[in-house]
Amino acid sequence: MQDVSRRSFLRAGAMSAAAMNLPMPSEASAGSEPKLTGQTMMNVSYEAKNPRVALIGTGGRGTSLLGNLLGCDAQVVALCDIVAEKAEHAQSLVVKAGQKAPELYTRGDHDYERLVAREDVDLVVIATPWNWHVPMAVATMQHGKHAAVEVPAATTIEDCWKLVHTSETTRKHCVMLENCCYGFNETLILNMVRAGEFGDLLYGEAAYLHDLREELFSNAGEGLWRRNFHTLLNGNMYPTHGLGPVANYMSVNRGDRFEYLVSMSSPQRGLDVYRKVHLKEGDPRWSEKYITGDLNTSLIKTANGLTITLKHDVSNPHPYDRINTIAGTKGLFTDYPPRIYFDGEDPEAWGAIDRYKDQYQHPLWKNEGELARKLGGHGGMDFIMCFRLLECMRKGLPPDMDVYDAATWSAPGPLSEQSVANGSAPMKFPDFTGGRWKDRQGSPIGKEA
Template sequence: MQRREFILASAAVAATTLLPQTPAWARERKVRLGMIGTGMRGQVLLKELLRRDDVEVVALCDIEPIMLKRGMDMAAKAGKSAPKAYGQDGDVHAYRRLLSQRGLDGVIIATPWEWHAPMAIEAMQAKVAVGCEVVAGITLQDHWDVLNTQLRTGTPYMLLENVCYRRDVMAALQMVRAGLFGELVHLQGGYQHDLRAVKFNSGDSAQPYGSGVEFGAKGWSEARWRTEHSVERNGELYPSHGIGPCAMYTGINRGNRFTHINSFASKARGLHEYTVAKSGGTSHPSTQVKFRLGDIVTTTLACENGETILLQHDTSLPRPYSLGFRVQGTHGLWMDLNQSIHIEGRSPPHKWEPFQGYQDEFDHPLWKKYEKDAAGAGHGGMDYFVIHAFVEAVKAEAPMPIDIFDAVTWSALTPLSEQSIAEGFKTLEFPDFTKGLWQSRKPIFAFDAKY
């Protein structure tokens, strides 16, 4: 057997023996779940819940009647029993009534970011397992509060970061573990996605993307709340898509940790120019808004084991979508932007190779097992996997694949980046949310779980 093949086989065996398995008693168990937030994102996740035979969606909550009705209609169309509805009266605390519903095993939180921490905290206090959309909180204190609540109550918490389940991302993880890249040295990722048409619309619920330049109270869907973050904040506002896979490649919180962070922000021009062009002049109030969020925010991280990680947040300028992954070690590198790879001794000297052949060779067992089940799911199948992981963990009363330490560590990049920029691009020490446990924690997370 060739050395590379031996390493891969050994890694696969070792990983399999460490994987948590759903016990027999839990395999046929049905879980009763609620959902807080049935907007555009919530509906994508609700679709995955409704297609499962092991889930009963027993409660939905949204203070926007149109979105709540859409969620209820989805349940009816799927042939499911009608969930109990909360929020029709516009009460922003209607979710509390949902959390008090008897027999609730877990809840999916898919609301605007500022509600994630308080809702998750109250759910954990009510002993209701939490599957929370990114991000975990707004301020650094939010993250400590979410963490301390989870540690105090013991209620399971999972960050629903779907990119950790992207097929090429998981194949690259297999390559990392097989030693194909050698010792890791540098990684990159980010959120590079033109969101101008998401941050503004006409306020018409039938045209949520790019139909105008309204936001805030006059906007609809994400334009109603997300754009305000671009007005008031300057930092790495959406880190987990990029940092999640990079953190797992480098074993963050499991034998490695972030030690330092700094961030730089460019000038802000893109959103202003978009509103002027879209409205045909400067008379609309949106064209007079001063946006604080730099068009390109660049964040660098140093790790205990010597790796560096670079993240870029780029949502206000015209560009094709890319998360910009790069995994580079002493033997070669992979870059997702051109879907290319170079491995010394295997690739032609100084030449890129197409990644597809490597992805096929190193395809993760989860994708091989569940490819058909994931067909048609949101974001190329990723949403199937992240919901599947949460549901199976709840059923088995097993550790969450992306747990509380992952959640707060990845999400805290945002307030830390804001602080760095505000203090003149200062390099900051990164807090150790594990309080030293990173040195002994075992590598059981999203890529390892059999589910």
Template sequence: MSNSRRSFLKKSGLTGMGLTAGMFAAFASDEDALDQIKEQAQRNPAPIFNMSGYAAPKLEKVRLGVVGVGNRGFDAVARMSKIEGVEIKALCDLRPERLKLAKDLVTPLGHKPDLYHTDPEAWKKLCERKDLDLIYILTPWALHTPIAVFSMEHNKHVCVEVPAGKSLEELWSLVLTSERTQKHCMMVENCCYDFFEMTTLNMARQGFFGDIIHCEGSYIHNLTEYMFSKEHFYQMWELKEAFQRKGNLYPTHGLGPLCQVMNINRGDAMDFLVSVSSNDFVLGPMAKSLASKDSFYKPFEGKSYNGNMNTSTIKTKKGKTLMVQFDVSSPRPYTRIQLVSGTKAVALKYPEPGRYATSHEWMTENEVKELEEKYKPAIVKKIGEVAKQVGGHGGMDFFMDWRTIDCLRNGLPLDQDVYDAALWSSISPLSVWSVANQSTSIKVPDFTRGHWKSNSPVDISLSKGGTTGVLV
């Protein structure tokens, strides 16, 4: 184990807890590792502090630092600048030109951010500042956990893009650091705030579906044009991710909202997972074709890329099932599926518009409109039109940011906690192991260490809070 890794584990509280051996073994390909992996996945060290339902002290003003001002980072800065009670004080990116664009955008709104750039570790200087409350992390995946852990160690709450970490080792470090520092670590899973997803969550809370038996989600989105673009993903980082591991590399968009509907971590828990992947029939040939015309693509030729389609099936402690798919290279229409199937009713978002049924036939368009109006969440009634106006994937990004700031300012628990971040992200390394071992089942770690039995279900509502204004 390298000295840098030992240092990271020591700071994150992993060493001395009997966790590290199993985490490293989870990436071994030999069959002898299976028993050890399952044993480690079931290991239950005593929680330091239960972060589920935790409400941090109120913040009259949320002083914000943003790390990563590329595509999604720039949009996040724009959204945050429109929320009352936010002061954007610091921005960080390797590219000074990106920072200038962001600063020019927010300066007329009264924000005067300091800029950190060029040095690959400039983010540390930002996170060390004592005048920040929240660090928003929108970097390539490999930096998510290191920056999040460092930020919490320096007394900051964290919002981190998906996935929150790439390995079980990293995800446990997020959990243990959040518990020890009592700082929020929220993975900003924006799909939990889509209109359909919030409506079905409200319907589930009111018993519309009865007992939920099975759910299906996905991230099926043809990204080949972006992955091979020289400009879109800085330094081609996402294409590099595609040949480093084979499995469901991006599970949380379809998974997160369904976990909330099914009360995962809050009344039920994942038990085990089975994952299978197809071969790659697109990325490798595309890399070869492009390399024959442009030497820039030569380093990407001849790689063993992740398969086109990964399907992972999960069973919960209470005997319910979840199916999650991942495909970013097939010529298919975009879908997250979002199927919620219960004993009384079913809902299906894609293909849009969303549909509902309480028998063997889908409801009519008028019946759906009446149903969605009846179960429209209070948060949608309050800022739904504003969210659509500000935008961000149809408004769900703004919903997410506004709700997070409102909770921090009112001293309320966040809708997503560190256990959600860790669990939803863990599907990636678990699926990678399962695929590498002929789709053998693998136990899913219980990051709550038994607290899922008593944690309260999440309820995205305005029963409390809802006082933060919108500056548009």
């Protein structure tokens, strides 16, 4: 009897979705789940070695990462950029740090292929525009090197799978450089979550709310490529900064997983309004048609039933905000500014997180915080991330964040686009881990280093 009513319920669900012309979650990602390779890179250690590092992309982000890597005494052997002056500037930083001048690869868009073919490279760091991440990471792994790729790792589900398959078949790691997972607050809160301070977790909120209008219309740096994505995609094109830390709080890919999302976009207005004020008549950028809704809001459901609200807006006035909320049965934390509340406290007031610092400050920040803050890079988190990546490689540990995290945290990009295009229909996340998300627990970032 129970079975019959369950079946009728499911049928009714299918009918109402069909009546509304919406795909069911199971249909939504049909065709996007290619056969698994049967091998896994989960919990696979790096070979213990001080890696020789090459960097592709010596623009704003690449140069900043280079400074942090040099601050961690990384050996840098090769640099690549299509703009020779940028590569030369990066080369001068390596020489200033007391190392031999790294070889430069500046002969156009595909010169990275010569770099990844070198014999003397162990790790290739990729800080290029989004459309280059996957071809560069795949070529890196196919040539027997580990890859560390900027965010988002991939912009299509097919490419997420490509990274997973290449990593599994080449036995090389592909980590996504999600620096926000190493923020002071994020690592402190992760330790508190793991200690059970928030009780049973219920929901999180994550975002990338960053007024990038000036950068998007700049004639240098990201202005040369990022605005173009606003003519192509309507969804959340930069999901990982807010989502990575919340996924770690929730042990996603380590006992839980993202199951599906629904997404909505507001109208597009911000870039048009900015253009009216800042561009002269006849500027070629007037011919562009922006289609990205200014505020994209997605709602993710996990297999264990938790929910995450995920937002993206880079086109309007807004103070910088990743929201960074985690809530449970005993209390909650929310960021920007950081504040915390526990059961039994004054119900009219948030508390400061300072009182938890002594007990829960992460060892990485305890030990490396001073240098991290001095070298900078988003308040020191970039240094901590680079330090930890090199530490995992030097000590022969598995990476904190693996190719499954790179694929899973990038997937809301294309899934939100599909959902928006289909009347906010639910879109299923592929299980990039092949079911192995059940076999391990808790982000290693939360443990004693």
